[in-house]
Amino acid sequence: MSGAAAARPRRARTLLVRGALAVLAAPLLAAAAPRLPTSGAEVLEVLPWRNSPQQRELRELRASLAKAPQDLGRAVAVARRYIELGRREADPRFFGYAQAALAPWWRQAAPPAEVRLLRASLLQTEHRFPEALADLDAVTSADPGNAQAWLTRASVETVRADYPAATRSCARLSSLADELVTAACIANVGAMTGRLHGSEALLAASYKRGAGAEAAVDAWVLGSLAEMAARRGDGAAARARFRQALALAPGDSYLLAACADFLLEQRRHDAVLALLAPHLRVDGLLLRHALALSGKGDTARLAPEVAELDARFDAGERRGDGVHLREQARFELQLRANALRALGLAQRNWASQKELADARVLLEAAMAARQPQAARPVLDWMKASGVEDPALAHLAQQLRSGKTKGIEG
Amino acid sequence: MKRICCLLFLLLAVALPAAAHKPSDSYLSLQAAQGRAPLQGRWDIALRDLDYAIGLDADGDGQITWDELQRRHADIAAYALARLRIARGGQPCRLAPGSQLVDQHTDGAYTVLPFTAACPAAGRLEFDYRLFADVDPQHKGLLSVAGAGASRTLVLGSSQPHAVLEESAAQGFLAFVRHGIWHIWIGYDHILFLLSLLLPAVLVWRECAWRAVAAPRAAVTDVLRIVTAFTLAHSITLSLAALDVIALPSRWVESAIALSVLLAALNNLRPVTHRGRWIAAFGFGLIHGFGFASVLGDLGLQSGGLAASLVGFNLGVEIGQLAIVAAFLPLAWLARGSWFYRRVMMTGGSCLIMVIAAIWLGERVFDLRVLPA
Numbered sequence: 034m035s036g037a038a039a040a041r042p043r044r045a046r047t048l049l050v051r052g053a054l055a056v057l058a059a060p061l062l063a064a065a066a067p068r069l070p071t072s073g074a075e076v077l078e079v080l081p082w083r084n085s086p087q088q089r090e091l092r093e094l095r096a097s098l099a100k101a102p103q104d105l106g107r108a109v110a111v112a113r114r115y116i117e118l119g120r121r122e123a124d125p126r127f128f129g130y131a132q133a134a135l136a137p138w139w140r141q142a143a144p145p146a147e148v149r150l151l152r153a154s155l156l157q158t159e160h161r162f163p164e165a166l167a168d169l170d171a172v173t174s175a176d177p178g179n180a181q182a183w184l185t186r187a188s189v190e191t192v193r194a195d196y197p198a199a200t201r202s203c204a205r206l207s208s209l210a211d212e213l214v215t216a217a218c219i220a221n222v223g224a225m226t227g228r229l230h231g232s233e234a235l236l237a238a239s240y241k242r243g244a245g246a247e248a249a250v251d252a253w254v255l256g257s258l259a260e261m262a263a264r265r266g267d268g269a270a271a272r273a274r275f276r277q278a279l280a281l282a283p284g285d286s287y288l289l290a291a292c293a294d295f296l297l298e299q300r301r302h303d304a305v306l307a308l309l310a311p312h313l314r315v316d317g318l319l320l321r322h323a324l325a326l327s328g329k330g331d332t333a334r335l336a337p338e339v340a341e342l343d344a345r346f347d348a349g350e351r352r353g354d355g356v357h358l359r360e361q362a363r364f365e366l367q368l369r370a371n372a373l374r375a376l377g378l379a380q381r382n383w384a385s386q387k388e389l390a391d392a393r394v395l396l397e398a399a400m401a402a403r404q405p406q407a408a409r410p411v412l413d414w415m416k417a418s419g420v421e422d423p424a425l426a427h428l429a430q431q432l433r434s435g436k437t438k439g440i441e442g
Numbered sequence: 443m444k445r446i447c448c449l450l451f452l453l454l455a456v457a458l459p460a461a462a463h464k465p466s467d468s469y470l471s472l473q474a475a476q477g478r479a480p481l482q483g484r485w486d487i488a489l490r491d492l493d494y495a496i497g498l499d500a501d502g503d504g505q506i507t508w509d510e511l512q513r514r515h516a517d518i519a520a521y522a523l524a525r526l527r528i529a530r531g532g533q534p535c536r537l538a539p540g541s542q543l544v545d546q547h548t549d550g551a552y553t554v555l556p557f558t559a560a561c562p563a564a565g566r567l568e569f570d571y572r573l574f575a576d577v578d579p580q581h582k583g584l585l586s587v588a589g590a591g592a593s594r595t596l597v598l599g600s601s602q603p604h605a606v607l608e609e610s611a612a613q614g615f616l617a618f619v620r621h622g623i624w625h626i627w628i629g630y631d632h633i634l635f636l637l638s639l640l641l642p643a644v645l646v647w648r649e650c651a652w653r654a655v656a657a658p659r660a661a662v663t664d665v666l667r668i669v670t671a672f673t674l675a676h677s678i679t680l681s682l683a684a685l686d687v688i689a690l691p692s693r694w695v696e697s698a699i700a701l702s703v704l705l706a707a708l709n710n711l712r713p714v715t716h717r718g719r720w721i722a723a724f725g726f727g728l729i730h731g732f733g734f735a736s737v738l739g740d741l742g743l744q745s746g747g748l749a750a751s752l753v754g755f756n757l758g759v760e761i762g763q764l765a766i767v768a769a770f771l772p773l774a775w776l777a778r779g780s781w782f783y784r785r786v787m788m789t790g791g792s793c794l795i796m797v798i799a800a801i802w803l804g805e806r807v808f809d810l811r812v813l814p815a
Contacts, residue, residue, distance in 0.1 A: 080499060
């Protein structure tokens with residue numbers, strides 16, 4: 034088998050890299066032992082955003098809530114602010130603080146609608162999608178005029194690959210929200226169901242008419258448009274839209290990740306390194322930074338980042354939640370060449386969420402692990418949804434024709 | 443436009459790039475090693491979480507220095523340990539903090555809080571974990587328990603604060619067997635008493651001098667008689683004391699044990715009895731049994747498992763004892779004819795044992811400390 038012969042030098046190289054990593058990671062591990070600081074002035078921890086005006090305002094809100102924890106209005110305001118902060122900083126501790134503010138209602142079967150909506154969005158950050166959908170279902174049945182609930186519901190339904198339901202939810206939105214938000218909702222579903230070009234055209238047209246009202250909405254729409262352009266191979270348009278989006282929402286973790294993926298695809302590794310350098314506290318961004326180093330062949334700088342990612346994924350795994358599965362599968366596949374482990378992670382991830390990146394990592398892992406049958410659920414999903422994506426189509430083609438040679442990271 | 447902004451944060455919350463940073467976790471490890479009654483714990487708690495809950499950044503500059511942290515050590519220990527309950531064998535453990543260090547985890551600096559948990563040495567472990575439950579319900583405590591058999595890990599948090607680590611009947615029994623072996627191994631008084639009685643087993647007292655016995659059978663029979671008598675005797679008193687039938691003050695018991703060692707060694711220098719040493723083994727064995735019982739009491743008996751712990755502990759003592767005999771007898775047999783054995787081992791060794799036993803006796807009678815523990 035030519036495939037097996039080709040794998041041998043690759044395996045040797047992997048072992049060599051692993052050996053080098055072990056040597057380089059050793060001082061890192063050795064440093065991680067309890068110690069007694071020698072100087073009282075030594076700074077042990079820098080607290081994020083301690084002195085920003087928003088944090089000060091949030092502290093005051095929290096203090097006023099502490100005086101009346103049963104005050105629904107104050108609790109909802111605090112929770113909402115923490116969710117916003119958690120999303121912007123990509124820092125899940127803030128989601129925990131939001132949940133604490135909702136504590137008096139959290140375990141109720143049918144809490145007030147405001148709480149229920151926030152509970153749904155917190156549940157989805159933990160990838161507890163069925164529970165989130167149950168809450169959203171209840172809110173939209175009780176209050177069909179709740180635009181937030183319909184939009185959130187559409188996005189969860191899209192992640193779960195329930196496109197007819199997502200389309201229905203977007204349709205309910207049309208009479209409740211403005212045109213651009215509705216168009217983005219519909220286009221994001223359409224782009225997954227064989228209407229990529231039409232969806233992009235619709236969204237671009239709506240953007241032209243409705244842009245400028247709200248920077249955050251514009252950034253979100255531009256990010257979606259950039260991803261659609263990248264998928265149909267228009268690199269120049271994608272680049273321009275990502276640039277515009279990031280100018281409107283600098284430091285937005287989702288946009289940074291999407292843009293980095295686009296640049297990695299184009300093998301523009303130095304651009305990725307420059308883009309992500311200030312954001313390495315975010316696991317998903319550190320992963321893409323490491324992938325760029327790996328693409329460049331910069332093994333000296335790569336080794337400590339791989340060790341750090343390994344430690345972070347390990348910490349997440351010990352905790353037992355599945356929020357990191359997509360990124361962890363990609364890490365195992367592309368940075369550790371551990372195809373079997375990557376496949377297991379990608380399969381568990383696919384059971385939970387079904388976006389393009391989830392499909393791709395499962396196809397790649399199935400191919401690298403020489404288990405084409407493991408790709409079956411994704412191939413079926415591709416056929417059923419009619420999704421257009423050149424990268425996925427290429428992988429599916431390779432799997433179907435029985436070529437299961439290892440893919441390069 | 444406010445409305446759309448709100449719409450947006452909810453929508454984008456779905457599209458988070460991975461776990462990003464890290465949710466709040468603490469790392470709690472517990473050494474439930476056999477043979478040591480207080481459990482040893484280590485609890486790593488993130489400074490960021492502690493600051494959010496009780497405030498560490500005294501000057502509010504967004505940085506936590508070692509000085510600021512040190513000043514809050516007592517408060518941290520009180521806050522954390524009040525939110526952790528451990529029980530073993532149905533009895534709550536008393537948690538006592540040690541002095542804190544600092545460690546680095548993937549998401550920042552942690553205080554390292556060592557603690558001991560004073561509770562029975564065996565039985566099922568129960569945990570109740572409430573740290574940060576009120577300020578961050580998504581916080582989790584990652585607990586690992588090592589020692590009792592295989593290492594176990596548990597994830598505790600507000601959605602599941604309570605956990606029980608069952609100790610199977612077999613594990614509990616084995617734990618007491620190990621305690622028994624361990625007690626013989628570290629109980630020098632029992633070892634020296636046994637050695638004093640065993641030293642002459644390969645010799646015979648004839649014409650006012652020790653001579654080597656000719657037949658191995660005689661030596662083995664002698665050893666068997668002594669060991670059986672000692673075992674029988676201490677098993678009786680161990681059981682009686684453990685079942686609360688008889689109770690003797692431990693200072694008297696400990697002093698009597700020291701005296702028994704002294705007399706057994708003296709008998710090797712000025713033999714009062716040779717073939718009758720098994721009677722001494724039996725008589726003094728009764729005293730040693732009370733000594734074992736006080737150790738067993740300190741370990742804490744499992745409610746409902748009294749018989750198992752008693753038998754297990756006793757079995758451990760016998761195993762430890764037989765190991766000493768098995769190591770001693772072949773060597774003594776080979777060396778029995780030599781000048782070295784009779785003068786250095788028998789006379790010198792017995793003298794040394796007498797000296798040590800005399801010091802113990804003094805220490806225990808007058809409640810002093812002369813020899814290192």
